[in-house]
Amino acid sequence: MDVGICIAGGVEELERVDIDMLHDIGIGSLFVGCYENEMRWHAEEMAAFVRSAASAGFEVCIVPWGYGKVVDPDPAIDSLYVDTHREQLQIDSRGRRCHKACPNNPGFLEWFASQMRTTAWMLEAHGFLWDEPSFYYSRGTWACRCEYCQRLFYAAENYQMPRDLNEHVRTFRRFSIVMFVLAAAAAVQAVDPRLYSLVMPSPTLDTTQDNTGTADWSQLIECSAVDGLALYVPWQEREAEPAQAIKELYSLASRGQKTTNKPCHIWIAASPRPQDRVVENLLSAHEAGVPRVVLTDYTTIFRAPGADRFISRLQDAIARVSE
Numbered sequence: 001m002d003v004g005i006c007i008a009g010g011v012e013e014l015e016r017v018d019i020d021m022l023h024d025i026g027i028g029s030l031f032v033g034c035y036e037n038e039m040r041w042h043a044e045e046m047a048a049f050v051r052s053a054a055s056a057g058f059e060v061c062i063v064p065w066g067y068g069k070v071v072d073p074d075p076a077i078d079s080l081y082v083d084t085h086r087e088q089l090q091i092d093s094r095g096r097r098c099h100k101a102c103p104n105n106p107g108f109l110e111w112f113a114s115q116m117r118t119t120a121w122m123l124e125a126h127g128f129l130w131d132e133p134s135f136y137y138s139r140g141t142w143a144c145r146c147e148y149c150q151r152l153f154y155a156a157e158n159y160q161m162p163r164d165l166n167e168h169v170r171t172f173r174r175f176s177i178v179m180f181v182l183a184a185a186a187a188v189q190a191v192d193p194r195l196y197s198l199v200m201p202s203p204t205l206d207t208t209q210d211n212t213g214t215a216d217w218s219q220l221i222e223c224s225a226v227d228g229l230a231l232y233v234p235w236q237e238r239e240a241e242p243a244q245a246i247k248e249l250y251s252l253a254s255r256g257q258k259t260t261n262k263p264c265h266i267w268i269a270a271s272p273r274p275q276d277r278v279v280e281n282l283l284s285a286h287e288a289g290v291p292r293v294v295l296t297d298y299t300t301i302f303r304a305p306g307a308d309r310f311i312s313r314l315q316d317a318i319a320r321v322s323e
């Protein structure tokens with residue numbers, strides 16, 4: 001099993017990342033957060049970091065954050081594009097603009113693809129992770145009812161898009177997200193056809209309620225542009241038993257594949273605190289047959305109190321699961 005780490009702190013954090021230490025403890029892959037607003041001014045620093053990590057032998061995967069906030073789990077991450085292109089934002093079922101661009105808006109799609117091509121060209125990474133591409137949903141209010149979505153829905157279903165989130169609308173949203181991922185993957189592969197694309201669906205242990213457009217993983221994983229899934233295990237939020245949650249989520253992902261056998265790896269929140277159970281969770285994932293675990297993130301693990309003592313425990317655990 002490979003153990004990776006997410007570096008989410010932006011350019012400022014990259015300067016402090018101890019590449020040699022990560023190498024010594026057995027980390028094999030780096031998932032580097034790449035922020036829209038930072039890339040405007042700090043692309044060179046990002047590129048230098050990715051280059052040094054790749055030449056040190058790490059697999060480097062870029063995680064674009066911001067960028068119209070279609071791929072963006074964290075509402076706190078800003079997007080200058082969202083601030084300056086109100087007319088391209090999703091419209092919710094109450095007629096309001098959301099802080100998220102619409103993945104069906106042609107203007108946004110063109111800008112996003114061109115940004116990803118530039119990013120792929122500047123940062124010589126191994127792949128990209130599309131983190132929770134989604135439509136807006138909050139307490140029964142959903143998006144998107146913009147003119148493009150309405151038009152596409154009518155073309156697909158032959159009736160006006162309804163006000164309620166019925167099965168046809170859910171299907172339409174899932175299909176739209178798959179098309180968005182196809183466009184994103186095509187953009188980076190236009191630069192280098194070897195660049196892989198992973199998708200992280202919205203984290204859930206219950207896939208019966210698809211509110212964001214990504215809860216049906218089978219459609220995502222069967223998509224030709226997707227090379228694998230990354231699944232965040234929300235055991236802390238759900239008060240689930242972590243070993244059980246890891247096992248369930250992983251078998252759910254494997255069962256979701258009807259005609260493919262693409263790798264699904266998992267993400268777990270990590271820190272030196274005993275209640276985060278990092279070592280136990282690594283062992284459970286290994287036991288469940290998970291090919292890779294990504295620990296999130298560098299700051300919460302290595303810049304936390306107790307990090308010095310934790311490093312050797314983590315190193316031992318990685319040695320055990322890497323055998």
Ligand SMILES: [Zn+2]
Nearest residue numbers: 102144146149
């Ligand atoms: Zn729309």
